[in-house]
Amino acid sequence: MGTQPDLSPKSLDKVRPDFIDHRRYTSAEFARLEMERIWTATWHWACREEEIPAIGDYFVYDIGDQSVILVRTATDRVEAFHNVCPHRGRRLLEGTGKINKFHCVFHAWQWDLSGNNIRVLDREQWQGCPDMTDEDVALARVHVDSWAGFLFINMSDDPEPFDKYIQPAPGDLDFLRMEDMRYCWHKAVKVKCNWKVAQEAFMESYHVWGTHPQFLQYNDDKNFSSAQGRHGKHHWVYELPPGSPSRRLGKPPLSVDETRDNYATLQNVFADQLGLGNGDGQFTARSLNAAEEAVRALPEGTPMDKAMEVGFFAMKEAAEADGAYMPMIPMEQLDTIGHDWNIFPNLSVVWGADGTLIFRGRPDPDDPFNPDAAILDMISLLHFGKGKAPGKKTDHIDNWRQQKELIPKLLQQDLGNVEEVQRGMHSIGLRGLRPNPVQEVQISHFHEVINSYLFGEGGREYDE
Ligand code: FES
Ligand SMILES: [Fe+2]
Incomplete structure (x- = not known):
């Protein structure tokens, strides 16, 4: 065999x-x-800043069998949590929306927007039990960072610094x-x-x-x-x-003239x-139309570099x-x-x-x-x-x-x-x-x- x-x-x-x-x-x-x-x-892109513009706006990002909630907690701050209830594991949210606190619909535990537990129903009944500290009943945090309007998450406990991770893309794309x-x-x-x-x-x-x-x-x-x-x-x-x-x-x-027309047609x-x-x-249709119109209006024989300059400034205008x-x-x-x-x-x-x-x-x-x-x-x-x-x-x-x-x-x-x-x-x-x-x-x-x-x-x- x-x-x-x-x-x-x-x-x-x-x-x-x-x-x-x-x-x-x-x-x-x-x-x-x-x-x-x-x-x-790894760090990877979850959603855009524009998808959660106001405090309390959330976005649920699903990747494979994992799910993460990104929530805006201040004008300039987004926090992220694993989408799971620490009581008996229900997923908390789906899609997008707005909340002023997290609420699990199964047994009504609750958390503030930063994931701190604010309600364990009948908490006294856990008296003396291990693994019931405030930290144990908080939402599990996910690292989040931002570049160019993209919100990135990282689920590892000890992620590499995002600023290092993203290099050298910002130098070219910013x-x-x-x-x-x-x-x-x-x-x-x-x-x-x-x-x-x-x-x-x-x-x-x-x-x-x-x-x-x-x-x-x-x-x-x-x-x-x-x-x-x-x-x-x-x-x-x-x-x-x-x-x-x-x-x-x-x-x-x-x-030269044919090239000019080709360039204009390319916009189309x-x-x-x-x-x-x-x-x-x-591109925006606004830019494409403006460039095409301006370049086609140039006289025959206009050199290519001139045509490009005219096209660009038409877009800018x-x-x-x-x-x-x-x-x-x-x-x-x-x-x-x-x-x-x-x-x-x-x-x-x-x-x-x-x-x-x-x-x-x-x-x-x-x-x-x-x-x-x-x-x-x-x-x-x-x-x-x-x-x-x-x-x-x-x-x-x-x-x-x-x-x-x-x-x-x-x-x-x-x-x-x-x-x-x-x-x-x-x-x-x-x-x-x-x-x-x-x-x-x-x-x-x-x-x-x-x-x-x-x-x-x-x-x-x-x-x-
Ligand atoms: S599973 Fe969430 S409160 Fe019970
Ligand atoms: Fe392609």
Whole structure:
């Protein structure tokens, strides 16, 4: 009799810049270990500050089989607690809402907003019992911190300092002032794939040629990606003027005037492919329309750099007229700033100019240890004009193929890959994954960092 292959999580740790063991995506044991050593041990994004703006507002964040309540306890303070009653374990809250104290509906124990117990019904009957100190009957605290309007939690008892963890992302991304952006749309899509497959769909642009060919006429897709501490980023290479077609199309270089028109058309393509309804998506429709109009009005032969400048200032003027902020890329960072960033483990920031798309894959709370089930959050955050943010509305999409009208066209193409990738991961014909060592560095690095949490030093080797 032949010996059974070793499928313990540790045996699945083979990761190189050009190789990843695919069984990391299909093993239930691996998913359990991720729950134990990543989701309950790392900082990760739970909700936005704007979702709990007033004192007493709460947000329940579910990740795998764990649930955490974030509550605003002062104008500038948010606290977080495990969503469980210390009496007999009932979950306390779900969804979002407003409270002035926590109240368990089972036997009516209560806590103030900072989790201190204010009522144990008939407490005297526990007289003399151990494990009934005030601390024992308080809500169990979860660490919380904030960056760029994102509230992060960490369930470990002794988390690494958040300020260290998040580096070096703020140096590149703070100019966007994401803390002032607001939700435009949020799609919470159930996907039949591992959370890592969902996340990785937004970690590289190597797939643009195959998956999004409609962009190639307007966008040269030369790019590379790099590791950044625990995180990663991706860069476009601007060797051709923006608006030029992909070099892989083998077309002759465009004349200045054609390039100008291509650049203007690209604004339109963004609105059509990534916007919903009025075009709001990765950019505000306000910006896209203003830039397109201004650039098309330029005389023939206007040089490309002039067209870009005119487009940008049209966006800025339109933003100012609307009372909105327009980010300015610091010139000294133009060549080094990442065009999208992936904050470990699951916050992808794919920014445009005055808006950004956010992607987050997470194990499905309804089926937490199923490696083939995840929720993919797809979000648009924008710099709205004064008083114009629509407020957060979530579309819960259980069957995206039947609900395509709710999803921007480009993202339908990405969704079309993830479930088919997951099915392929189960094939006995698959011998491992072969990421591109230039354009898919973020993906192999992602797995190296996962290994560090599962089997190594818990990410500490990535500290600067
Ligand atoms: S379980 Fe909460 S008060 Fe009993
Ligand atoms: Fe894509």
